[in-house]
Amino acid sequence: MIARTIVDVPAAQTDRLFDYLIPAHLEQIIQPGMRIIVPFGPRQIQGFVIEVTATSDVPKLKSVQEVLDPVPVLTSELLQLGRWLAHTTICFQISAFQVMLPAALKTSVMKELHLLVAHRELEMPLQPLFQQNKKVLWKDAVDHLGSQLGLVRKALDAGQLVVHYVVKEKAKKKMEKWVKVNKEADLTSIKSSAHKQLEIIHFIEQKAEPIRSQEVLTATQSTRAVLKSLIEKKLVLEWDQETYRDPLQGVRYKPSPPLPFTDEQQQAFIPLKKAIVDKRSETFLLHGVTGSGKTEIYLQAIDEVMKQGKEAIMLVPEISLTPQIVSRFKSRFGEEVAVMHSGLSVGEKYDEWRRIHRSEVKVVVGARSAVFAPFSNLGLIIMDEEHETSYKQEDMPRYHTKEVAIKRSVHHQCPVILGSATPSLETFARAQKGVYTLLSLKHRVNNRPMPTVDIVDMREELRAGNRSMFSVSLMEALKRRLELGEQSVLFLNRRGYSTFVMCRDCGYVPQCEHCDISLTYHRSNHSLKCHYCGHEETMPVECPECTSEHIRFFGSGTQKVEEELTRVLPEARVIRMDVDTTRTKGSHQRLLDAFGNGDADILLGTQMIAKGLDFPNITLVGVLAADTMLHIPDFRSAERTFQVLEQVSGRAGRHQRPGEVLLQSYTPEHYSIELVKSHDYDTFYQMEMRQRKAAEYPPYRYMALVTISDPDLPNVIQKAQKISDYLKSTLGSETVILGPVVSPIARIKDRYRYQCMIKYKNEPRLTEALQQILQHYLRDTTQGKLQISLDMHPYFFM
Numbered sequence: 001m002i003a004r005t006i007v008d009v010p011a012a013q014t015d016r017l018f019d020y021l022i023p024a025h026l027e028q029i030i031q032p033g034m035r036i037i038v039p040f041g042p043r044q045i046q047g048f049v050i051e052v053t054a055t056s057d058v059p060k061l062k063s064v065q066e067v068l069d070p071v072p073v074l075t076s077e078l079l080q081l082g083r084w085l086a087h088t089t090i091c092f093q094i095s096a097f098q099v100m101l102p103a104a105l106k107t108s109v110m111k112e113l114h115l116l117v118a119h120r121e122l123e124m125p126l127q128p129l130f131q132q133n134k135k136v137l138w139k140d141a142v143d144h145l146g147s148q149l150g151l152v153r154k155a156l157d158a159g160q161l162v163v164h165y166v167v168k169e170k171a172k173k174k175m176e177k178w179v180k181v182n183k184e185a186d187l188t189s190i191k192s193s194a195h196k197q198l199e200i201i202h203f204i205e206q207k208a209e210p211i212r213s214q215e216v217l218t219a220t221q222s223t224r225a226v227l228k229s230l231i232e233k234k235l236v237l238e239w240d241q242e243t244y245r246d247p248l249q250g251v252r253y254k255p256s257p258p259l260p261f262t263d264e265q266q267q268a269f270i271p272l273k274k275a276i277v278d279k280r281s282e283t284f285l286l287h288g289v290t291g292s293g294k295t296e297i298y299l300q301a302i303d304e305v306m307k308q309g310k311e312a313i314m315l316v317p318e319i320s321l322t323p324q325i326v327s328r329f330k331s332r333f334g335e336e337v338a339v340m341h342s343g344l345s346v347g348e349k350y351d352e353w354r355r356i357h358r359s360e361v362k363v364v365v366g367a368r369s370a371v372f373a374p375f376s377n378l379g380l381i382i383m384d385e386e387h388e389t390s391y392k393q394e395d396m397p398r399y400h401t402k403e404v405a406i407k408r409s410v411h412h413q414c415p416v417i418l419g420s421a422t423p424s425l426e427t428f429a430r431a432q433k434g435v436y437t438l439l440s441l442k443h444r445v446n447n448r449p450m451p452t453v454d455i456v457d458m459r460e461e462l463r464a465g466n467r468s469m470f471s472v473s474l475m476e477a478l479k480r481r482l483e484l485g486e487q488s489v490l491f492l493n494r495r496g497y498s499t500f501v502m503c504r505d506c507g508y509v510p511q512c513e514h515c516d517i518s519l520t521y522h523r524s525n526h527s528l529k530c531h532y533c534g535h536e537e538t539m540p541v542e543c544p545e546c547t548s549e550h551i552r553f554f555g556s557g558t559q560k561v562e563e564e565l566t567r568v569l570p571e572a573r574v575i576r577m578d579v580d581t582t583r584t585k586g587s588h589q590r591l592l593d594a595f596g597n598g599d600a601d602i603l604l605g606t607q608m609i610a611k612g613l614d615f616p617n618i619t620l621v622g623v624l625a626a627d628t629m630l631h632i633p634d635f636r637s638a639e640r641t642f643q644v645l646e647q648v649s650g651r652a653g654r655h656q657r658p659g660e661v662l663l664q665s666y667t668p669e670h671y672s673i674e675l676v677k678s679h680d681y682d683t684f685y686q687m688e689m690r691q692r693k694a695a696e697y698p699p700y701r702y703m704a705l706v707t708i709s710d711p712d713l714p715n716v717i718q719k720a721q722k723i724s725d726y727l728k729s730t731l732g733s734e735t736v737i738l739g740p741v742v743s744p745i746a747r748i749k750d751r752y753r754y755q756c757m758i759k760y761k762n763e764p765r766l767t768e769a770l771q772q773i774l775q776h777y778l779r780d781t782t783q784g785k786l787q788i789s790l791d792m793h794p795y796f797f798m
């Protein structure tokens with residue numbers, strides 16, 4: 001038998017099937033979707049078995065060396081999906097398969113066979129293996145059994161054995177620091193003026209058992225330095241201790257029963273339930289205003305799916321995958337839920353993936369890549385906040401999660417729910433055309449009012465002599481909340497979270513010498529770093545241009561706002577949430593918990609606080625500069641502005657007390673700001689569609705982006721021109737080729753960058769033409785100089 005294999009070498013020349021002979025003793029083992037080790041040139045490398053066939057056209061075949069998986073890691077559905085992904089996004093097949101699997105599987109992984117029955121119940125040849133041990137390394141089983149390895153398969157099928165994976169590298173166990181008071185030490189040696197040290201000592205003393213150092217710091221609100229001084233004086237003993245990898249360790253969830261639906265929720269739920277019961281692949285757009293109870297619908301739809309004995313995928317954008325959201329799913333479904341997001345370690349992600357693969361859970365709540373969850377009996381895929389751009393992957397394979405979700409739903413004959421208060425124009429247009437089924441929730445739960453929105457014209461404030469970043473009305477509104485004991489959210493509308501450096505005298509901004517982009521300030525080591533290539537330099541003490549000493553970094557802005565707030569509202573307790581304050585693990589949750597517990601009056605932050613928050617006491621949302629995003633040169637900037645303003649407004653007045661929103665703006669008449677006042681998505685949609693139509697942008701046209709880069713500038717210009725000419729001569733006359741033009745970021749890692757944009761309506765030859773281009777320049781790209789990258793669904797035109 002022959003294993004037709006995709007090998008783990010992401011290159012154009014190896015992007016095809018290679019045939020390997022399956023040795024007799026592996027014939028009953030090897031199946032499509034398994035990882036195998038094969039000889040490749042002088043090396044042994046990993047590959048995925050795609051097909052098993054009887055014959056090969058290749059005369060002399062090498063043999064498969066080893067099988068890495070006793071059961072396929074890619075189901076036949078995922079194998080098909082991978083090939084489809086490679087084709088539609090134009091990427092290497094190996095990249096498509098890798099993106100579906102947890103990173104742990106890309107490294108070497110040890111497999112163990114665990115015995116579930118008495119060893120005498122096994123077939124004779126297996127018995128000696130398990131006589132001494134209840135678990136045996138898969139590799140050892142292969143060595144011992146030789147041609148009888150097929151018996152393992154049988155024992156697995158019979159439930160006598162089960163497979164466990166052990167991540168080899170992850171032998172590195174997770175350690176945590178623990179402390180206790182040193183009984184021998186003389187505690188009276190602490191000076192009575194050292195309040196913090198005394199507080200810590202007393203706190204630890206109270207506990208009968210040792211305690212995690214981190215817990216001590218949190219409970220006493222101390223810095224590590226104070227604890228460290230106690231440890232150095234040997235008053236406190238600290239040691240490392242191994243802990244189990246559980247991302248939600250120690251978190252307990254109160255069970256939450258389903259809520260009786262409101263009429264509107266009920267109306268929306270009926271067709272969803274019908275599609276689930278009828279096992280129909282149908283895509284729904286659940287368009288519901290903020291606080292309309294979409295999440296409750298998701299929960300009950302999933303419940304319905306579980307009743308059918310099926311599984312569900314709940315996708316949430318990374319940024320709103322907050323502990324609050326996770327807890328809503330955990331409270332409803334308990335142990336049936338796996339969670340997947342980028343905050344998990346490689347080991348944790350792998351553990352969660354295995355729980356899905358082994359069907360130990362029925363629901364996965366996760367970010368983008370969870371769309372590939374290896375469920376085999378899918379009953380529903382939900383994509384919350386479907387308009388979020390993070391659903392598009394910006395590396396190979398450049399896929400859009402929505403397309404993958406719909407593709408999987410066709411295979412499984414199950415519905416997809418796209419949910420949003422502010423759907424992307426592409427999605428809403430499809431719902432208008434009837435491609436997706438539109439379900440609307442026009443009111444908040446129990447007819448709670450939408451928050452009232454007022455727009456403050458900051459130009460007038462300036463004219464009236466107010467130079468502060470807070471308008472008079474925002475100031476008053478904040479004060480009123482303080483008096484009433486209600487909470488406020490202050491939102492800084494910023495896309496980047498980064499901090500850059502600028503000379504206040506001459507305006508000089510340090511740039512990366514390899515990339516045309518500003519360097520980012522890193523507080524931890526007081527250095528400047530390039531986010532594209534990693535180049536690092538020390539923070540200058542004087543401006544290299546004008547030698548002024550006034551060269552400073554500008555925080556994400558939130559820091560400045562916080563300083564200003566303490567000046568004008570000293571009595572307000574502020575929690576700031578941005579990259580700086582949420583860098584350590586768990587800090588996100590800690591800050592939100594503190595806010596939820598009423599430990600602060602104002603939550604100040606960027607994008608991070610715009611979504612998903614559901615706190616009853618928030619009655620005011622202030623947006624400091626509503627229009628900053630409007631001026632980004634991107635045809636979607638108005639859409640993004642409306643979306644984020646509507647989302648952040650939605651945090652106010654979600655429960656008993658009504659909400660108020662103040663948007664400070666320098667362009668208050670722009671429709672993307674103006675229409676937030678009336679929460680009027682439909683009018684926004686119509687106005688924006690008119691703009692898109694006039695300029696022939698999506699959703700009226702499709703777009704594709706070709707980026708060409710090379711260290712040699714004349715070369716990149718010449719190649720880009722040729723590519724553009726080729727596209728113009730090959731593609732239809734209605735298709736528009738824009739460019740070549742220099743990319744917005746003109747240079748990255750010393751490579752000059754040019755781009756061509758393709759706008760088309762109906763272009764069946766596009767994929768073929770692009771593949772022709774890749775083929776034509778194969779020799780140049782293989783040498784590593786020229787690079788051509790394709791994005792069939794571009795979101796950022798960098």
Ligand SMILES: Nc1ncnc2c1ncn2[C@@H]1O[C@H](COP(=O)(O)OP(=O)(O)OP(=O)(O)O)[C@@H](O)[C@H]1O
Nearest residue numbers: 259260261262290291292293294295296445612650
């Ligand atoms: N049928 C119901 N009865 C009572 N309360 C409900 C019901 N459905 C939802 N709620 C409550 O209403 C609030 C808003 O609901 P939910 O968070 O599900 O809205 P959403 O549409 O998902 O919001 P957003 O898109 O703004 O995040 C929540 O506190 C939720 O518990």
Ligand SMILES: [Zn+2]
Nearest residue numbers: 503506543546
């Ligand atoms: Zn200067």
Ligand SMILES: [Zn+2]
Nearest residue numbers: 512515530533
């Ligand atoms: Zn750089």
